[in-house]
Amino acid sequence: xxPSEDFRKVAHxxxxxxxxxxxxxxxxxxxxxGASLALRLALKALGVDVALFNQSKIPKRFYFLSGAEEFxxxxxxxxxxxxxxxxxxxxxxxxxxxxxFANGLDIVNIDHHxxxxxxxxxxLVDPTASSTxxxxxxxxxxxGVEITPDIATCLLVGLTTDTGSFRFPNTDPTTFRAAADxxxxxxxxxxxxxxxxxxxSLASVKLWAEALGNxxxxxxxxxxxxxxxxxxxxxxxxxxxxVEGLVEEGRNIENVDISVLYKQDEGLWRVSLRSSDTKxxxxxxxxxxxxxxxxAAAAFRxxxxxxxxxxxxxxxxxxxxxx
Numbered sequence: 071x072x073p074s075e076d077f078r079k080v081a082h083x084x085x086x087x088x089x090x091x092x093x094x095x096x097x098x099x100x101x102x103x104g105a106s107l108a109l110r111l112a113l114k115a116l117g118v119d120v121a122l123f124n125q126s127k128i129p130k131r132f133y134f135l136s137g138a139e140e141f142x143x144x145x146x147x148x149x150x151x152x153x154x155x156x157x158x159x160x161x162x163x164x165x166x167x168x169x170x171f172a173n174g175l176d177i178v179n180i181d182h183h184x185x186x187x188x189x190x191x192x193x194l195v196d197p198t199a200s201s202t203x204x205x206x207x208x209x210x211x212x213x214g215v216e217i218t219p220d221i222a223t224c225l226l227v228g229l230t231t232d233t234g235s236f237r238f239p240n241t242d243p244t245t246f247r248a249a250a251d252x253x254x255x256x257x258x259x260x261x262x263x264x265x266x267x268x269x270x271s272l273a274s275v276k277l278w279a280e281a282l283g284n285x286x287x288x289x290x291x292x293x294x295x296x297x298x299x300x301x302x303x304x305x306x307x308x309x310x311x312x313v314e315g316l317v318e319e320g321r322n323i324e325n326v327d328i329s330v331l332y333k334q335d336e337g338l339w340r341v342s343l344r345s346s347d348t349k350x351x352x353x354x355x356x357x358x359x360x361x362x363x364x365x366a367a368a369a370f371r372x373x374x375x376x377x378x379x380x381x382x383x384x385x386x387x388x389x390x391x392x393x
Contacts, residue, residue, distance in 0.1 A: 072196045074207065077212035080178055080192045083152075084213065089119040091153040093172065095163040095309075096125040097340070100231025100266060102157040103132045105206040108224035110137050112215040121146065125165030129311045135227060136220035145171055152176040154365045155190065157202040159183035159362045180205050185353055185362050193379065200238075200245040203228025207248055218298060219256025227266065234318070235267075239348050239366060240324040243379060268314075274312035277302060282319060288384060289391050292327045294320035295380070300334040317342040328352070328387060332376060339379055343368045355386045 084090065092110055094102035110120045116317025122141045132138050145168070153175045155161065161169055161177075165289050182205060184197035194205050203225045210217060210225075217225075233241040236249075253259060280302060286295040298313050306312075313333050320329030321344045328350060331342040341359070343352040345366045352368040359382075361370025372379050 071192055071198065072208070074212075076192075076194060077209055080194060080209060081212040081214070083176075083192060084113065084154075084178065085116060087118055087151040089121075089147045089148065089150050091121050091123060091150045091171075091175070092156065093123045093153060093164045093168055095158045096165045098124055098126065098128060099157075100132065101201045101203050101228040103128060103135065103138070104224045104226075104231070105201075105203040106154075106155045107135050107137045108203065108206050108210065108221045108228075109156070109180075109220070110140070111221045111224070112210045112213055115215050115218075116213065121148065123164075123168060125167060127311075127348030129300070129314060131266050131269060131311070131314070132227065134261070135224050150175060152178065152191075153233065154178045154180060156206070156320040157182075158178050159185045160187050163362075180209070183353075183362065183364065185357065200240040200242060201228050201232035203232065204245060204248050209254075216381070217252070217255045219258075221254040222255040222257035223262065226252045227262055228257075230262060231266065240364070267378070271312060273306040273308040277306045277308045277312055278316055280317070281316060285320060285323070287326075289388060291325045292328045292391050293384075293387050294326045294381075296320050296329070296331045297376070298331070298333045300336075303334070310340070317344050320344070321346050324370055327391065330383065330387070332379070334376075335371075338371050338373045339376060341370050341372060341379070341383070350390055352390075355383075355390060358386060359383070 090113055092106045106146055113120045124141050128138055128141050153172050155177055177190040179193045180202055180235035181195050182199040182202050186195045196205055199205050207225050223314045281298050283294045317329050317331035327347045329344045333340040345352055351365045353363045353365055356363050356370045359372055361369040363369055
């Protein structure tokens, strides 16, 4: 738990800034996007000039959130007083093009990864928190900003997505209390579910059908492997955004402990790991490949050929499964 005094110090610091940059990790999820947008709205309410940056395009399912169109993929010529980095265990997660920029500023590091490197001038890091958005929720309270329906919706997106709609082990009573408060302040859970979970494209449905139809099992069915190649994406006219959530389907298969999804991007494979068993620590496996994450959800990128990558990852997974 983060001491209240730490929130007050960061709130005082931010109130005295004129222009703030907010960054979150590339290939952002709902928690990264929701926390960033909520903090933008809160700071703007205090008269602070705010700019949003992300190396990747924001997934379409989050376009309904207030300010989502404000994310920029490249730096502007503007100067900034400080930057806020959301949902990044390491500064490098914001992307190579932004690291040098951030290093030249005071950094407010807001995160819940247990592997966080405490890279900020201020570190609001709580590995026991269910999401970065719930830390942002407490910071907004410390800022003394009224939570509007737009802010509440952004934060509730973060809470719902990072807890798997309140199904993951990281869901605690604090999360439910915050969710209830956000709904009372105007967040529409039905609207969130429609946009985030219930608006799949036809291309996505066809892509998932093929990937799930070709699922492979390892280690007596304890590990499920799903592959989405660039050829598959091109054939269905789909994007990597259409793959979001597929790795959870592997985990939902009976007797599966760990689900692995290989997604082919330009010149590399993006690998997502999920577990339904709290005894496994997938973040340690991802770290071996230069990635990171949480015990039950982690990811990394690799330029290895698929066969070689699968062989190396299976070796790590076998040790994890049998330990």
